[in-house]
Amino acid sequence: MERPELPLQQLHAFVVLAEELHFGHAAARLGIAQPPLSQQIRRLEDKVGHALFSREPGRVALTPAGRELLPAARRALTGLADGLTAARAVGSGRAGRLRIGFAASLALTVLPGLLRGFRHRFPDVDLDIQEMTSAPQIAALHDRTIDIGLLREPPTDETELGFRTVLSEPFVAVLPSTHPLAAQRAVRIGQLADSPFVLLPRAVGPQLYDQITGLCTAAGFTPRIAQHAVEWQTVCALVETGLGVSLAPASIRRIRLKGVAFRGVKPDTARTRVAVAWRKYDRNPLVGHLLATVSQDPPGLSRPAP
Missing domain, CATH: 1.10.10.10 (Winged helix-like DNA-binding domain superfamily/Winged helix DNA-binding domain)
Structure with a gap:
């Protein structure tokens, strides 16, 4: 016709x-x-x-x-x-759709403040929030299935992606509340040598995994991994059952489980960072607006968990 x-x-x-x-x-x-x-x-x-x-x-x-x-x-x-x-x-950039990937544990810390700040400035933008671990976020950014990533320990060998740190936090020991070390206010990492570990698989966050195992190596032992879990919530649940202990970013303390104790570690100099990630040459104005929101530090965005 x-x-x-x-x-x-x-x-x-x-x-x-x-x-x-x-x-x-x-x-x-x-x-x-x-x-x-x-x-x-x-x-x-x-x-x-x-x-x-x-x-x-x-x-x-x-x-x-x-x-x-x-x-x-x-x-x-x-x-x-x-x-x-x-x-x-x-x-x-006053309207449109922005696709954001985020690591699940960040829903307890960084994500709420970031989204509040962005939505306050750009209420007409549709946000598509997708939960995924760090390595899949990197792949999704390259595949253009997300526009922004919110992840832990970004890779250091990326040339096409940009990263901006929004949170730096120490590590804590994650222990069953019945563990002998739970009676201490802080534990030396070397004291965990005899306990089995519950960790995230290396494939979902290579840099963070290597950082945790590196802390154990520096303390004189190789962690004996008894169980893997993809999310920190699951790691804590498995620790609660007595399957092992873990080392985790301090913000994981916001996961409240009665049978789990979180204790500071010695040495306490190591830090893990959370970063926002984006494609360096992305012309989507919404990406720039979100990065500007990060720079303006909305309430709660860069504060370590209590």
Whole structure:
């Protein structure tokens, strides 16, 4: 089916004349002389193949064909106006859709403050929040299935991605509450040598995994890993059952389980960092807006967990 070619200028002139039913008044409203208005209407009528107005001395009225065209013409003009408004909003970053990946444990710390700050500034932006561990976030950024990542210990060999630290925190020992070391306020990492460990698999966060095992190596032992779990919530639950102990970022203390004790570690100089990640050459203005929100440090964004 062939689509008719109806210039928007002619449709606009038609709608205005249909509302005014007076060539002089319509021409004044359009800011043109009366003869050009008459020419535009005549050209539109030629395209339609029927008269749209009846012209009698002192009276202009819509014909049946004109009455039929008027609602469609209004919808076309309104649709175009709405489309232009939406396009300008998206182009300026005032609207659109931003896809954010985040590590589950950050829902307890960094994520709420970041989202609150961003939504306060850009309430018309749709946020698509996807829970995923750090390594899948890196892959998703490369695959362009997310626009922003919120992850732990970003890789150091990335050339296409940018990273900005939003939180730096110490480690804690995660112990069953019945563990002898739970009676201490802080434990030396070397004291964990005889206990089995519950850790995240290296594949889901290579840098963090290597950092934790590196702390054990520096303390003189290689951790004996009894169980892997993909999320810190699960790690804590397995520790509670007595399957082992763990070393974790301090913000994990916000996971409240009665049978789990969190204790500071010695030495306490090691830090793990949380970073926001993005494609360096991404032209999506929403990415820039979120990075600006990070820089402005909304409440709670960069504060270590108590």
